[in-house]
Amino acid sequence: MATRLLLTDVTQAFSSRANFDVQITSMGGVDAVKKLQAGACFDIVVLARDAIDILAASGHVVAGSDEDWVHSSVAIAMREDAANVDVESEHSFREAVLAHRVGYSTGPSGTALLKLFERWGIQDQMRTQLTQAPAGVSVAHLVADGRVGIGIQQLSELKNVPGVRVLGLLPPGCEINSTFSTAIGATTTRQREVQEFIRFMHSADAAEIVNRHGMSPVKQHGVTKSGLS
Incomplete structure (x- = not known):
């Protein structure tokens, strides 16, 4: 839920320049993991890093496709x-x-x-x-x-x-920071579209939206784990 409004704005900005739309379903992270492990179909998932790791361990996301997105x-x-x-x-x-x-x-x-x-x-x-x-x-x-x-x-x-x-x-000594990450659904049939959307999520335009929502983008290196340049 922490990324719900952020994702709404990011997808709206993306859809205005892409030839397809992205639909977001938001829920609590615990419920999301249960739903996906129960067999729900999805193309991309955005969750806290520990939840992404759980889905990766159970084979519900493409191996190596997980990328940290925002702090x-x-x-x-x-x-x-x-x-x-x-x-x-x-x-x-x-x-x-x-x-x-x-x-x-x-x-x-x-x-x-x-x-x-x-x-x-x-x-x-x-x-x-x-x-x-x-x-x-x-x-x-x-x-x-x-x-x-x-x-x-x-x-x-x-x-x-x-x-x-x-x-x-929270004051010094009490800080609580989370990293939200993305991963590609193991059963997606839309690899091209998913990768196009992920590229936008890590773009400078999306970074402006991330900052506006009180988060900070994770610095990206040349080639991400999912092979995007």
């Missing part, structure tokens, strides 16, 4: 009308977390956040203060609806949501 950082948000809190340091962030109901995601950022609480030794204290967003639901909506006081999720999912104010990225 994404986790941020902190509150309701637009909420009193500001200090989250500039690890200590102040910890105090803010302990003082609020916290919304987090089902994805890798959520798993990393729980590990951070464990490192702090507050996992038991936080158990009754945590609200996990259902799969496919943005933490930003929990924040905007007032169901949580603080939302912690990928910056791309917190930006530009009505009623939500982003306080910033």
Whole structure:
């Protein structure tokens, strides 16, 4: 879901210059892996690196076709009308977390956040203060609806949501960063079209869109693993 809006803009930009369209289906990463392993047909998949590795190990993507695409950082948000809190340091962030109901995601950022609480030794204290967003639901909506006081999720999912104010990225010592990658479906019959789309995803035009969504493109070398130049 972290790349949902990004992919929407990238595919629209691509379709305006290509002679075919790309259709995107977005869902939580855990659900996506289950769906694809159950036999769903797809041409290309965009997921967190660990999910791509799972699909590669089970033979559901073309061997060697996986490529890292964008880096994404986790941020902190509150309701637009909420009193500001200090989250500039690890200590102040910890105090803010302990003082609020916290919304987090089902994805890798959520798993990393729980590990951070464990490192702090507050996992038991936080158990009754945590609200996990259902799969496919943005933490930003929990924040905007007032169901949580603080939302912690990928910056791309917190930006530009009505009623939500982003306080910033997680402070030094607490950073949570994810890499989202692409891979080609093992059963695709559209290799040419898929490779054309992947080339565009790594282009300068797509990089501008990536940056606009609060992510950063992965630097590409001359020839990628899928053989694209």
